Amino acid sequence: xxxxxxxQKHARDNVKTLQTYLTDLQNWEIEMKRKxxxxxxxxxxxxxxxxxxxxxxxxxxxxxxxxxxxxxxxxSAWDKFDVNKACEEVDMADLGPVSLDSKKSxxxxxxxxxxxxxxxxxxxxxxxxQEKWDEAISCYNRAIELVKDxxxxxxxxxxCYLKKDSLHQAETDCTEALRLDPTYVKALQRRATAxxxxxxxxxxxxxxxxxxAIEPHNAAARRQLExxxxxxxxxxxxxxxxxxxxxxxxxxxxxxxxxxxxxxxPAEPVKKELTPLEKWLNGVGENITVIRPxxxxxxxxxxxxxxHVTIHEIPLGTNKTDDKPPTRMKIIEVNDNAxxxxxxxxxxNNKIVDTIPSCDGDKIKIGDNVxxxxxxKIGTSTNYTVQNMVPPVxxxxxxxxxxYLKGNDRARSDYLSIIEPTKLPSIFENAxxxxxxSELLYTLCNNKEKFRNKISAYLKAIxxxxxxxxxxxxxxxxxxxxxxxxxxxCKAVENLTDSEIADLINKYEL
Amino acid sequence: xxxxxxxxxxxxxxxxxxxxxxxxxWIPCSAKFVVIGSLPKGSGTLEIFEINSGxxxxxxxxxxxxxxxxxTFGASSDIERRLATGDFKGTLEIWDLEKSSQVYIxxxxxxxxxxxxxxxxxxxxxxxxxIVTGSRDGTVKxxxxxxxxxxxxxxxxxxxxxxRDCWTVAFGNSFNDAERIVIAGxxxxxxxxxxxxxxSLRWECNLKNxxxxxxxxxxxxxxxxxxxxxxEGKFHVFDLRTQNPSKGFxxxxxxxxxxxxxxxxxxxxxxxxxxxxxxxxxxVSLWKYEYPEKRCHLDSQGVxxxxxxxxxxxxxxxxxxxxxxxxxxxxxxxGLSIATSYDQYVRVLVTTKLNLQ
Numbered sequence: 001x002x003x004x005x006x007x008q009k010h011a012r013d014n015v016k017t018l019q020t021y022l023t024d025l026q027n028w029e030i031e032m033k034r035k036x037x038x039x040x041x042x043x044x045x046x047x048x049x050x051x052x053x054x055x056x057x058x059x060x061x062x063x064x065x066x067x068x069x070x071x072x073x074x075x076s077a078w079d080k081f082d083v084n085k086a087c088e089e090v091d092m093a094d095l096g097p098v099s100l101d102s103k104k105s106x107x108x109x110x111x112x113x114x115x116x117x118x119x120x121x122x123x124x125x126x127x128x129x130q131e132k133w134d135e136a137i138s139c140y141n142r143a144i145e146l147v148k149d150x151x152x153x154x155x156x157x158x159x160c161y162l163k164k165d166s167l168h169q170a171e172t173d174c175t176e177a178l179r180l181d182p183t184y185v186k187a188l189q190r191r192a193t194a195x196x197x198x199x200x201x202x203x204x205x206x207x208x209x210x211x212x213a214i215e216p217h218n219a220a221a222r223r224q225l226e227x228x229x230x231x232x233x234x235x236x237x238x239x240x241x242x243x244x245x246x247x248x249x250x251x252x253x254x255x256x257x258x259x260x261x262x263x264x265x266p267a268e269p270v271k272k273e274l275t276p277l278e279k280w281l282n283g284v285g286e287n288i289t290v291i292r293p294x295x296x297x298x299x300x301x302x303x304x305x306x307x308h309v310t311i312h313e314i315p316l317g318t319n320k321t322d323d324k325p326p327t328r329m330k331i332i333e334v335n336d337n338a339x340x341x342x343x344x345x346x347x348x349n350n351k352i353v354d355t356i357p358s359c360d361g362d363k364i365k366i367g368d369n370v371x372x373x374x375x376x377k378i379g380t381s382t383n384y385t386v387q388n389m390v391p392p393v394x395x396x397x398x399x400x401x402x403x404y405l406k407g408n409d410r411a412r413s414d415y416l417s418i419i420e421p422t423k424l425p426s427i428f429e430n431a432x433x434x435x436x437x438s439e440l441l442y443t444l445c446n447n448k449e450k451f452r453n454k455i456s457a458y459l460k461a462i463x464x465x466x467x468x469x470x471x472x473x474x475x476x477x478x479x480x481x482x483x484x485x486x487x488x489x490c491k492a493v494e495n496l497t498d499s500e501i502a503d504l505i506n507k508y509e510l
Numbered sequence: 511x512x513x514x515x516x517x518x519x520x521x522x523x524x525x526x527x528x529x530x531x532x533x534x535x536w537i538p539c540s541a542k543f544v545v546i547g548s549l550p551k552g553s554g555t556l557e558i559f560e561i562n563s564g565x566x567x568x569x570x571x572x573x574x575x576x577x578x579x580x581x582t583f584g585a586s587s588d589i590e591r592r593l594a595t596g597d598f599k600g601t602l603e604i605w606d607l608e609k610s611s612q613v614y615i616x617x618x619x620x621x622x623x624x625x626x627x628x629x630x631x632x633x634x635x636x637x638x639x640x641i642v643t644g645s646r647d648g649t650v651k652x653x654x655x656x657x658x659x660x661x662x663x664x665x666x667x668x669x670x671x672x673x674r675d676c677w678t679v680a681f682g683n684s685f686n687d688a689e690r691i692v693i694a695g696x697x698x699x700x701x702x703x704x705x706x707x708x709x710s711l712r713w714e715c716n717l718k719n720x721x722x723x724x725x726x727x728x729x730x731x732x733x734x735x736x737x738x739x740x741x742e743g744k745f746h747v748f749d750l751r752t753q754n755p756s757k758g759f760x761x762x763x764x765x766x767x768x769x770x771x772x773x774x775x776x777x778x779x780x781x782x783x784x785x786x787x788x789x790x791x792x793x794v795s796l797w798k799y800e801y802p803e804k805r806c807h808l809d810s811q812g813v814x815x816x817x818x819x820x821x822x823x824x825x826x827x828x829x830x831x832x833x834x835x836x837x838x839x840x841x842x843x844x845g846l847s848i849a850t851s852y853d854q855y856v857r858v859l860v861t862t863k864l865n866l867q
Contacts, residue, residue, distance in 0.1 A: 010514070013514070014518055014862070017518070017862045017863060018518065018520060018860070018862055021845065021860055021862050022522070022564075022860070024843075025522075025561075025843065025846065025860070026563060028541070028842070028843050028846075029541045029561055029562070029563070032539065032540055032541040032842065033540075033541060035539055035540075036539055036540045039539060039588070039589055047630070047638055047639060047656075048637055048638045048687040049638065050638060050654040050656050050657045050662060051638060051640070051652070051654060051662035051663060051706065498670075499668070499669065499670050502669055502670060503669065506669065
C-alpha cells in the first residue's frame with residue numbers, strides 16, 4: 001500500500017515539476033523576445049588579431065629595437081642624441097603603452113602598403129613581359145603612389161618609358177631611382193641608353209663608366225660604352241670622360257673614372273724614369289709584390305665579406321735592402337668582383353712563398369688580367385680556384401660572380417660548392433630568376449661527383465627560395481629532365497626516402 | 511526505481527518536417543532555432559523556428575542548391591548572430607539570417623564538411639573568433655571570419671598517408687587569447703588533439719571504433735574533460751587535467767548500453783559534469799561524471815598520472831524510432847534542448863530537476 005502510494009505521489013510530483021517548468025518556459029519565451037528586440041548594434045568587440053597576422057607582428061617589434069641602439073663608437077650619433085627626450089620617453093612608457101600601439105599599427109600599415117605595391121609591381125612586370133607598356137606604366141604608377149621610396153618601381157617605369165621612346169621621362173625616372181639607390185646598375189644602364197638616344201653622349205658614357213665601376217664584368221655596358229666612345233670620337237668630343245653627371249659643365253678638371261684607369265694601366269709605367277722613392281714604392285728590383293690599397297668611395301665598395309689572407313713572414317734583405325721595413329703587405333680591402341684585385345693578392349702570396357720571379361712578371365700578370373677584363377672574356381678564370389672564391393651573402397654578389405664565371409662550368413660548380421646549401425634562400429631572397437635556376441640545375445646535374453651527397457640538400461634549399469613556386473611553373477623540359485636525373489641519383493646514391501623524393505617532385509612540379 | 515531527484519526527460523514539442531535533418535542550433539539570445547537539412551532533390555535548407563507557447567512557428571526558410579550538413583553560431587557575437595554552415599560540396603558559408611544572405615563564402619575543402627565548431631564570438635579574452643571544419647577529404651581547417659578565402663590553420667595528413675574521413679571537430683582549452691585546442695575524430699577511431707598556439711599535434715589515440723562526436727565539457731577554460739562517442743554504443747570520457755608523457759590522459763569507457771552508434775554527446779551548459787548522449791536507437795541518456803577523490807597521483811617515477819572518475823546514468827528515455835543525429839541545450843534556460851532525428855522530426859525536449867544534481 002505504502003509503495004503504491006509513494007509511486008503515485010512521485011508521479012504527481014513529477015507532473016507538478018513539469019508544470020512549473022513549462023510556466024517558466026513560457027515566461028522565458030516572453031523574456032527572450034523582449035530581450036531580442038532590445039538588442040542593438042552598439043557593440044564593439046576588442047578582438048585579438050587573426051592567427052596568421054598575430055605571428056607577423058612579433059618580429060617587427062624585435063627588429064625595431066636594435067635599430068634604435070647607438071653603438072659606443074658612433075660619436076656623431078651620440079652628439080645628436082637628445083637625453084631629455086629619451087628620459088621623457090622612458091617615463092611615458094611606464095605610464096602606458098599608448099604610443100607603442102600607434103607605432104605598431106603604423107608598422108603594420110606600411111607593411112600592408114608594401115605588400116600592395118609589390119603586387120602592383122608583379123602585375124607591371126607581367127605586362128612588361130607581354131610588352132604592354134602603357135598598362136605596365138599604370139601599374140608602376142600605382143606602386144609608386146603606395147610606396148614612394150623604392151628604386152625598383154622607378155627603374156621599371158623608366159624601362160617602360162624607354163620602350164615607348166619617352167626618353168625624357170625615362171631619364172627622370174632613372175635619376176629618381178638612382179637618387180634612392182646610387183648603385184642600382186639597371187637604372188644606370190637605362191639612363192645611359194636614354195641619354196645616348198637623347199644625344200647627351202658624355203652623360204651616357206659617364207653612367208656606363210659608373211656601371212663598370214660597380215660591375216667590371218658587365219660586357220653589355222662595356223660594349224655600349226665603346227660604341228658611345230666611338231660616336232663621341234667621330235663627333236670630335238674633346239675629353240673622354242667627365243666626373244660630373246651633368247653634361248653641361250666642361251671646364252672642371254677631369255679625373256678619369258675607374259674603368260678608363262684600368263684600361264690605361266699597362267701602357268703607363270715602363271718608360272718613365274723613376275725616383276728612388278717611387279722605385280721603393282713599386283718594389284722595383286725586389287722579390288716581392290707590392291699590394292696597393294684600393295681606393296673607392298664607400299658606396300662603390302665591395303659588399304662581399306672581407307677575406308682572410310694569411311701573411312707569411314719571410315726574411316727580407318736577400319737583395320740590397322737595408323733600411324726598408326720588414327714587410328710591406330698592406331691589404332685594405334679585397335676588391336669586389338674585380339679580378340685584378342683578387343688575383344693580385346693571391347699571386348702575391350704565391351710568389352712570396354715560392355720566391356720566384358721579379359716584379360716584371362707581376363706587371364705582365366696585371367696586364368693580362370686587365371686585358372681579360374677588357375675583352376669581357378674570362379681568360380684567367382681557368383686559374384680561378386676554389387680558394388679564390390668567397391661565398392656570397394646576397395644575390396647581387398652571387399650574380400656578379402656567376403655571370404663572371406659564365407662558360408666555365410667547372411668554376412661555376414666550384415663556386416656553387418662553396419656555398420652552404422642552407423644559405424641559398426637567404427642569398428637569393430626573392431631575386432632568383434628562372435634562367436639562373438636553370439643554370440644552377442645544369443651545374444648541379446653535371447657535377448654530381450663534386451657535390452657528392454649534397455645534391456638533395458641543394459634541391460631542397462632551392463625549394464625554399466621565395467617565390468619558388470612561381471619559378472617552378474616556368475621550368476623547361478630540359479630542366480625537368482635534369483631534375484629527374486638528379487632525383488634518381490639522389491634516390492640511388494644519397495638514400496633519400498620515397499616521401500622526400502615525392503615531396504621534391506611535388507615542389508618542382510614534375 | 512526513480513528517486514525524488516531523478517531528472518525527467520520529456521518531449522515538449524514534436525514537429526514533423528518532410529525532409530532529412532542534419533543539425534539544429536539555437537539562435538543566441540532568442541527563443542528561436544535553426545534547423546539544417548536537405549530536400550530529397552539534393553538542395554539544402556535552413557529553417558528558422560520560434561517556440562510560441564507550446565507550438566513551433568516557422569519564421570523563415572532559405573533554400574540553396576547544395577545540401578547543408580552542419581552549422582554553428584559559435585564564432586559570431588550575440589548581436590550579429592551569424593550562422594556558419596558547411597555543406598556536402600565542402601563549402602563554408604557564413605549567413606546573415608536577417609537578410610538571408612551570405613557574408614562569407616569559401617570552398618577549400620574538396621568533399622563534404624562533416625562537422626563544424628566555432629568559438630570566440632562572445633567570450634571576451636578568449637581568443638579570436640574562429641571556425642573549425644572537419645571534412646571527408648581528411649583535412650581539418652581553422653578559419654577566421656575576418657580573413658577571406660584562406661584558412662588560418664590547416665591540419666592534414668602528410669603526403670602519401672591515407673586521408674581518413676574526419677567525422678567530428680571541436681574547440682577547447684581557449685582560456686586566454688593565445689591558447690586554443692582543436693580536437694578531431696576520424697572514421698578509423700583516431701582522436702587527434704591539435705594545439706593551435708604551438709601549431710603542433712599535442713596528443714593522439716585510437717578508440718578502435720570510428721569517432722562520431724567529441725566535445726569538451728567547456729571550451730573557455732583550461733581543458734578539463736572530453737567526451738568522445740563512437741560506433742557500437744561506446745563512449746569515452748577523458749580527464750584532461752593531467753597528461754602523462756607515456757600514458758596520456760586518464761579515461762573512463764562506457765559500453766553498457768547496447769544502443770548502436772552514439773551520434774552525439776552534449777554537456778549541459780549550466781553544469782559541465784552532466785551530459786546527454788543520443789544513440790542510434792533513438793534513446794537519449796543523461797550522464798553524470800563523478801570525479802575521483804584525487805584527480806591525479808604520482809607514479810613510481812614521480813610523474814603525475816590522471817585518475818579516471820566514474821560515470822553515473824541519471825536517466826534514459828526513448829524519444830525517437832530513428833537515430834538522433836543532433837542535439838543542443840539552450841544556453842539561457844536550464845533543461846531546455848532541441849534535437850533532430852532521422853525520423854524527420856525536430857523535437858523540443860525538457861529535462862527537469864537538473865538543478866538538483
